[in-house]
Amino acid sequence: MMLTRFLFEKIDRAGWVFLVLLGIAAVLVPVLNLAVPPGSMFHVSNTAVGLWGKYMTYALLALAVDLVWGYCGILSLGHGAFFALGGYAMGMYLMRQIGPRGVYSHPVLPDFMVFLNWTELPVTWWGFSSFPYALLMVALVPGLLAFVFGWFAFRSRVTGVYLSIITQALTYALMLAFFRNDMGFGGNNGLTDFKDILGFNIQSQVTRAVLFSLSVIALMTGYLVARAIVTSKAGKILIAIRDAEARTRFLGYRVENFKLFVWTVSAVMAGIAGALYVPQVGIINPSEFSPANSIETIVWVAVGGRGTLVGAALGAGLVNFAKSWFTGAFPQGWLFALGGLFIFVTLFLPKGILGTFTDWWKRRGERREPPASSPARQPAE
Amino acid sequence: MNQTIRRPWQLALVTALFAALMLFASPLRAQDAGPLVQRFATESFNDIVGAVNGLATSGSPRAAPVIEALRDGRLVYRQADRTVFIRRTDGSFVSAATGEPASDVGTTRPVRLNNNVRRAIDAAVGALSLLHPDPARRTSAAEAVFKSRDGSALAALETAIGQERDARIKTLMEEARAAILVANPQAAEADRIAAIGIIQRRGDQDALAMLGSLPADTPPRVREAAESASVAIRRTLAVWEAGQNVWYGISLGSVLLLAAIGLAITFGVMGVINMAHGEMVMIGAYTTFVVQQTIRSVAPGLMDASLFIALPMAFLVAGAIGVAIERLIIRHLYGRALETLLATWGVSLVLQQAVRSWFGPTNREVTTPSWMSGSFEVGHLAITANRLAIIIFAAMVFAALLLFLKRTPFGLQTRAVTQNRRMAGAMGIRTNWVDAFTFGLGSGIAGLAGVALSQIDNVSPNLGQGYIIDSFMVVVFGGVGNLWGTLVGAMTLGIANKFLEPYAGAVLGKILLLVFIILFIQKRPRGLFALKGRAVE
Numbered sequence: 001m002m003l004t005r006f007l008f009e010k011i012d013r014a015g016w017v018f019l020v021l022l023g024i025a026a027v028l029v030p031v032l033n034l035a036v037p038p039g040s041m042f043h044v045s046n047t048a049v050g051l052w053g054k055y056m057t058y059a060l061l062a063l064a065v066d067l068v069w070g071y072c073g074i075l076s077l078g079h080g081a082f083f084a085l086g087g088y089a090m091g092m093y094l095m096r097q098i099g100p101r102g103v104y105s106h107p108v109l110p111d112f113m114v115f116l117n118w119t120e121l122p123v124t125w126w127g128f129s130s131f132p133y134a135l136l137m138v139a140l141v142p143g144l145l146a147f148v149f150g151w152f153a154f155r156s157r158v159t160g161v162y163l164s165i166i167t168q169a170l171t172y173a174l175m176l177a178f179f180r181n182d183m184g185f186g187g188n189n190g191l192t193d194f195k196d197i198l199g200f201n202i203q204s205q206v207t208r209a210v211l212f213s214l215s216v217i218a219l220m221t222g223y224l225v226a227r228a229i230v231t232s233k234a235g236k237i238l239i240a241i242r243d244a245e246a247r248t249r250f251l252g253y254r255v256e257n258f259k260l261f262v263w264t265v266s267a268v269m270a271g272i273a274g275a276l277y278v279p280q281v282g283i284i285n286p287s288e289f290s291p292a293n294s295i296e297t298i299v300w301v302a303v304g305g306r307g308t309l310v311g312a313a314l315g316a317g318l319v320n321f322a323k324s325w326f327t328g329a330f331p332q333g334w335l336f337a338l339g340g341l342f343i344f345v346t347l348f349l350p351k352g353i354l355g356t357f358t359d360w361w362k363r364r365g366e367r368r369e370p371p372a373s374s375p376a377r378q379p380a381e
Numbered sequence: 382m383n384q385t386i387r388r389p390w391q392l393a394l395v396t397a398l399f400a401a402l403m404l405f406a407s408p409l410r411a412q413d414a415g416p417l418v419q420r421f422a423t424e425s426f427n428d429i430v431g432a433v434n435g436l437a438t439s440g441s442p443r444a445a446p447v448i449e450a451l452r453d454g455r456l457v458y459r460q461a462d463r464t465v466f467i468r469r470t471d472g473s474f475v476s477a478a479t480g481e482p483a484s485d486v487g488t489t490r491p492v493r494l495n496n497n498v499r500r501a502i503d504a505a506v507g508a509l510s511l512l513h514p515d516p517a518r519r520t521s522a523a524e525a526v527f528k529s530r531d532g533s534a535l536a537a538l539e540t541a542i543g544q545e546r547d548a549r550i551k552t553l554m555e556e557a558r559a560a561i562l563v564a565n566p567q568a569a570e571a572d573r574i575a576a577i578g579i580i581q582r583r584g585d586q587d588a589l590a591m592l593g594s595l596p597a598d599t600p601p602r603v604r605e606a607a608e609s610a611s612v613a614i615r616r617t618l619a620v621w622e623a624g625q626n627v628w629y630g631i632s633l634g635s636v637l638l639l640a641a642i643g644l645a646i647t648f649g650v651m652g653v654i655n656m657a658h659g660e661m662v663m664i665g666a667y668t669t670f671v672v673q674q675t676i677r678s679v680a681p682g683l684m685d686a687s688l689f690i691a692l693p694m695a696f697l698v699a700g701a702i703g704v705a706i707e708r709l710i711i712r713h714l715y716g717r718a719l720e721t722l723l724a725t726w727g728v729s730l731v732l733q734q735a736v737r738s739w740f741g742p743t744n745r746e747v748t749t750p751s752w753m754s755g756s757f758e759v760g761h762l763a764i765t766a767n768r769l770a771i772i773i774f775a776a777m778v779f780a781a782l783l784l785f786l787k788r789t790p791f792g793l794q795t796r797a798v799t800q801n802r803r804m805a806g807a808m809g810i811r812t813n814w815v816d817a818f819t820f821g822l823g824s825g826i827a828g829l830a831g832v833a834l835s836q837i838d839n840v841s842p843n844l845g846q847g848y849i850i851d852s853f854m855v856v857v858f859g860g861v862g863n864l865w866g867t868l869v870g871a872m873t874l875g876i877a878n879k880f881l882e883p884y885a886g887a888v889l890g891k892i893l894l895l896v897f898i899i900l901f902i903q904k905r906p907r908g909l910f911a912l913k914g915r916a917v918e
Binding site: 075091149152153155157158159161162164165168169170172173174177179180209290291295298299302332335336337338340341342343345346347350 | 731902
């Protein structure tokens with residue numbers, strides 16, 4: 001009860017709308033997909049379920065990025081790495097589930113290891129036949145990496161552009177590493193050809209609908225956790241760090257601890273998003289680590305509205321919807337549109353769609369009532 | 382061991398023959414080939430061997446065709462007057478002595494061949510090359526003897542050494558002789574040890590292989606000398622290898638320097654990481670392509686100068702695009718460094734896609750001017766001309782930029798803005814002009830880098846992407862606001878990369894470097910050469 005109160009106490013109007021809509025989607029989409037016959041106008045196609053499920057995991061990733069960028073000013077160009085690591089952990093579980101059904105029918109080793117003439121399972125793969133262990137790793141691997149990385153980076157006061165660049169170096173280095181066959185994660189091709197998850201056929205429509213609902217639930221939980229963090233007292237300090245880091249430190253707060261906490265939580269959220277992404281997409285390969293992916297995540301958040309949480313999820317959905325539409329309609333035009341979006345949003349919509357909308361809504365309210373004098377927004381450094 | 386020298390009498394014969402020939406070596410050159418050729422008109426194999434050796438060392442221009450004909454069984458003689466002819470492949474005959482066509486040859490007998498003769502022929506062909514007028518042929522012949530250690534070539538080698546005027550080829554021949562002597566059990570121990578000395582002076586992998594494969598019956602003293610020589614060679618080779626790695630490292634470092642230096646300037650002055658920097662490099666490379674296309678259709682004779690025309694063009698094109706980006710976008714994002722990063726990333730996507738739609742997604746062919754192709758050796762270093770040109774070019778760009786920043790009024794203003802923007806503004810410097818100009822300058826230099834990179838990399842829309850992360854690494858490693866930092870950063874990363882490659886492989890080496898930089902940044906969050914003072918926060 002305490003926990004529920006803690007999670008639900010501070011939710012604003014946008015948050016309630018967001019949660020209610022998601023809750024409806026979590027129930028309605030599987031029902032419309034499975035129970036309504038394909039001919040009906042209310043039927044949700046299998047493709048749509050897969051696509052929207054993917055958007056939900058992207059939205060969770062965007063939420064994670066917004067938590068560190070929007071509320072703590074850490075612009076991570078490497079969140080794709082945590083996403084991909086979570087995805088790999090899930091992928092490894094799914095690979096072990098294939099068992100002897102692979103092309104080479106080896107009882108233990110995945111196909112690519114047989115192909116490389118390996119005879120034993122590498123240590124990194126031990127235990128991944130167990131689902132709880134895999135779940136633990138989904139959270140632990142990105143969390144631990146983020147903790148170690150953040151421990152060093154925040155203690156040394158690596159900030160701003162420098163931090164962004166080394167997070168980019170981090171994901172780039174991981175991409176190069178995962179491309180190597182010797183790493184034992186499938187090299188170039190990554191992990192694919194999954195058969196089932198917890199005994200359920202991963203291709204079956206029921207499994208896919210359940211995965212969709214789980215993704216929605218994960219997104220809702222992620223939102224509640226993030227919202228609880230940013231509205232807590234610690235959240236106030238995070239915002240203080242974002243706006244004037246040096247001043248916060250001079251006031252006696254251990255800036256690096258707050259940063260490390262939110263950074264690690266965010267990485268775990270990204271890892272969970274990746275773990276939900278992989279069974280729905282059916283493949284994970286090193287290109288998920290590519291720096292371009294991480295930067296694209298940033299633009300989702302920027303489009304939706306930095307520092308709004310709901311906006312980040314909204315932005316992820318909108319941009320990816322646009323991407324799907326563009327790559328179908330004008331494949332040539334997508335990079336123009338995406339590039340233009342980066343420029344347009346930074347120049348004309350610094351607060352994103354949701355931020356701008358909220359401002360407009362407030363101003364409308366203020367026009368009716370006499371405006372209260374607001375303190376200067378610009379922080380002094 | 383060679384078969385020819387195994388029988389003592391034969392060795393004596395051959396040696397005596399060569400000793401005699403060496404005395405007359407020079408006069409023989411001008412001598413008429415007739416008497417030499419006539420000696421082939423015999424039934425005795427020993428005499429034929431003698432004739433082959435005699436002709437081979439004579440330096441006569443008839444030697445090669447006659448010996449080749451003998452090898453192919455086309456050398457015949459008329460018993461009546463002992464005249465020797467070459468039967469050509471079409472059945473006609475020419476005089477072996479003069480090469481003039483001969484008619485009415487009559488009955489002839491072929492000059493006979495057995496294994497001894499064939500061996501003599503093989504040695505003679507080698508010896509002929511050793512005496513060939515073309516230095517390249519002589520060089521390759523000497524190298525071949527060195528590698529084969531063919532004892533039968535010894536005599537010819539001695540002759541050739543006596544006649545050789547080119548010091549370099551002479552050294553090669555002496556090395557070849559030493560190689561034969563070292564492995565020859567009949568040679569005196571002192572000679573063999575002296576020969577080891579000569580081989581040690583050569584000091585390459587071949588010499589090492591030579592000393593490592595001595596015959597089993599080699600006396601211990603010779604063996605010891607060979608081993609200590611091997612150790613010495615290995616030591617020198619290790620030094621040379623390190624030198625070669627340094628060279629590759631400098632080459633890579635200068636590429637990184639070219640790519641990163643513009644980035645460092647804009648970052649230093651404006652605190653802006655320009656994610657579209659790589660695309661400026663790419664645009665420079667495409668400018669080179671367009672310039673070369675134009676030259677090809679308008680004035681093909683200027684192809685060798687194409688790069689010199691492309692350089693200012695690339696600078697202007699990339700610089701103009703840079704100024705446009707600054708005026709249209711970055712100007713409005715002043716004080717929001719992180720958001721600039723996003724906007725310039727957007728610009729980079731647009732530019733990439735624009736080039737892709739314009740020029741197509743495939744690689745474009747850029748011609749390398751003749752003066753930039755080829756390679757040469759300095760000691761044991763292999764140096765390619767295009768790499769050398771890029772190193773020199775990078776050094777020139779660096780020096781020019783340094784002079785510009787230190788010696789011109791604009792450089793002074795730029796440095797002032799780098800150190801303290803508000804103070805500089807208060808002193809009357811128009812900081813927004815400096816910004817625009819600096820951004821244009823940084824982009825222009827990226828364009829220059831593109832011209833250089835078009836010579837060693839594929840010109841494709843993704844060209845810039847390959848360098849952008851490396852350039853960031855150089856900048857954050859070297860620190861901003863100081864060109865020397867960028868130089869040191871680029872060279873350190875380039876050389877470290879090349880030294881790691883042999884041990885860790887190219888990819889793992891790169892990963893190790895990235896990890897190193899991530900750790901390094903923890904230690905020095907503002908890079909090697911950080912600006913000090915209040916302005917940095």
